[in-house]
Amino acid sequence: MHRFFVDSAPAERAFLTGEQARQIATVLRLKPGERIVLVADLVDHEVELQAVAPAQVTGKVVARRPVATELPFRLTLAVPVLKADRSEEIVEATSQLGVSRFVPFTSTRSVVRELSPAKRERWQKIAREAAETAHRGAIPRVDELVTWGALFVHLDGRVVICWEEATGPRLPEASGNGDVSLVVGPEGGLSAEEIAAARSHDAAIASLGTRILRAETAAIAAVAMLVGARGG
Amino acid sequence: MHRFFVDSAPAERAFLTGEQARQIATVLRLKPGERIVLVADLVDHEVELQAVAPAQVTGKVVARRPVATELPFRLTLAVPVLKADRSEEIVEATSQLGVSRFVPFTSTRSVVRELSPAKRERWQKIAREAAETAHRGAIPRVDELVTWGALFVHLDGRVVICWEEATGPRLPEASGNGDVSLVVGPEGGLSAEEIAAARSHDAAIASLGTRILRAETAAIAAVAMLVGARGG
Numbered sequence: 001m002h003r004f005f006v007d008s009a010p011a012e013r014a015f016l017t018g019e020q021a022r023q024i025a026t027v028l029r030l031k032p033g034e035r036i037v038l039v040a041d042l043v044d045h046e047v048e049l050q051a052v053a054p055a056q057v058t059g060k061v062v063a064r065r066p067v068a069t070e071l072p073f074r075l076t077l078a079v080p081v082l083k084a085d086r087s088e089e090i091v092e093a094t095s096q097l098g099v100s101r102f103v104p105f106t107s108t109r110s111v112v113r114e115l116s117p118a119k120r121e122r123w124q125k126i127a128r129e130a131a132e133t134a135h136r137g138a139i140p141r142v143d144e145l146v147t148w149g150a151l152f153v154h155l156d157g158r159v160v161i162c163w164e165e166a167t168g169p170r171l172p173e174a175s176g177n178g179d180v181s182l183v184v185g186p187e188g189g190l191s192a193e194e195i196a197a198a199r200s201h202d203a204a205i206a207s208l209g210t211r212i213l214r215a216e217t218a219a220i221a222a223v224a225m226l227v228g229a230r231g232g
Numbered sequence: 233m234h235r236f237f238v239d240s241a242p243a244e245r246a247f248l249t250g251e252q253a254r255q256i257a258t259v260l261r262l263k264p265g266e267r268i269v270l271v272a273d274l275v276d277h278e279v280e281l282q283a284v285a286p287a288q289v290t291g292k293v294v295a296r297r298p299v300a301t302e303l304p305f306r307l308t309l310a311v312p313v314l315k316a317d318r319s320e321e322i323v324e325a326t327s328q329l330g331v332s333r334f335v336p337f338t339s340t341r342s343v344v345r346e347l348s349p350a351k352r353e354r355w356q357k358i359a360r361e362a363a364e365t366a367h368r369g370a371i372p373r374v375d376e377l378v379t380w381g382a383l384f385v386h387l388d389g390r391v392v393i394c395w396e397e398a399t400g401p402r403l404p405e406a407s408g409n410g411d412v413s414l415v416v417g418p419e420g421g422l423s424a425e426e427i428a429a430a431r432s433h434d435a436a437i438a439s440l441g442t443r444i445l446r447a448e449t450a451a452i453a454a455v456a457m458l459v460g461a462r463g464g
Contacts, residue, residue, distance in 0.1 A: 098443060225456050
């Protein structure tokens with residue numbers, strides 16, 4: 001069944017308009033009697049379609065189920081703005097894996113130094129669609145771009161910087177048991193000064209292994225290692 | 233320092249020809265006196281360049297170090313042939329993460345059903361270059377394409393199928409302690425019959441979590457979860 005995030009939970013009947021109605025009527029070409037799932041407030045609402053038109057779709061809620069696919073902790077990922085579509089690759093893959101919030105950032109060695117409103121909106125769209133196809137119960141949020149200096153006030157839970165020169169613990173061990181914010185560096189890596197600044201904000205510095213990973217591989221691997229170790 | 237895999241370990245002096253000499257002389261424009269690393273038989277050979285020309289590069293071996301970046305177990309990944317460049321994304325990311333061998337396969341729901349010799353050579357080139365940039369000590373090997381029915385005789389160690397409908401253990405727990413072969417399905421997933429056939433070959437069926445992952449995310453996440461849990 002196709003899944004759609006909606007802003008508020010439907011009561012007995014469901015009404016969809018705009019892009020979602022258009023998609024159901026003209027792209028997916030669903031018919032009355034077929035079912036979709038509307039996701040709101042961590043509940044799946046199974047809806048049997050009654051009337052389908054490009055301007056409005058109506059249906060009847062036939063079942064409600066709590067969503068069981070959200071991680072049992074909040075996972076924030078600080079994403080460097082990378083060249084080409086590499087940041088979008090990170091957002092797509094890690095939205096599937098359960099990230100709840102993205103904080104785009106630039107640091108001294110960043111090659112790309114801005115994130116236009118249109119580009120940020122694109123990240124948000126990718127996050128939403130990836131969460132829908134992953135059968136998640138919540139849409140990951142994409143924050144405003146920040147610099148390294150301002151990054152740490154935007155992160156919550158245990159902050160872990162994944163750094164290729166880390167000599168300390170490996171990622172799963174460094175993350176504690178509660179909410180986590182993971183940080184990976186841009187193409188050129190993070191400088192020793194940036195790592196020192198992170199330490200002064202009580203961030204842990206962790207290793208992803210002995211091999212050198214590209215920025216996007218590091219981000220996806222870090223999230224997967226944490227999710228694999230924590231479960232959920 | 234730039235790293236190059238070579239077929240045999242250099243003794244006192246090193247000679248490079250062909251593509252590697254051309255790259256050093258005309259792409260990287262390295263000069264006599266600069267150093268590169270030649271990797272053979274799990275040993276890094278640090279070489280000081282003596283003469284640099286597009287047809288031949290010569291140098292002197294000034295240091296040898298055992299490579300410390302290979303995983304402490306053999307990790308084989310069975311890769312479904314996917315649409316567009318999605319299999320290549322898997323090969324690139326997981327070569328960085330430490331996979332030692334790739335086995336391309338097709339199964340009943342595969343959309344793409346062949347892997348041309350040129351395409352397989354491309355996978356091999358991507359694996360080699362990703363291993364070089366990851367500072368690995370060995371080049372991952374890309375096997376010939378096989379079908380699901382023939383896949384299991386090509387895999388060794390503990391075989392673990394990552395399946396979104398798995399009710400059993402999660403991936404890190406299902407993999408034992410020795411060599412591992414991981415398998416993920418193509419875009420359309422694996423069928424119940426294919427899973428039954430895998431079980432008859434003593435494969436374990438494991439979960440990567442409660443969310444539905446795209447094929448390429450599943451492959452990269454599976455390798456990362458295993459490497460994160462095992463260390464190395």
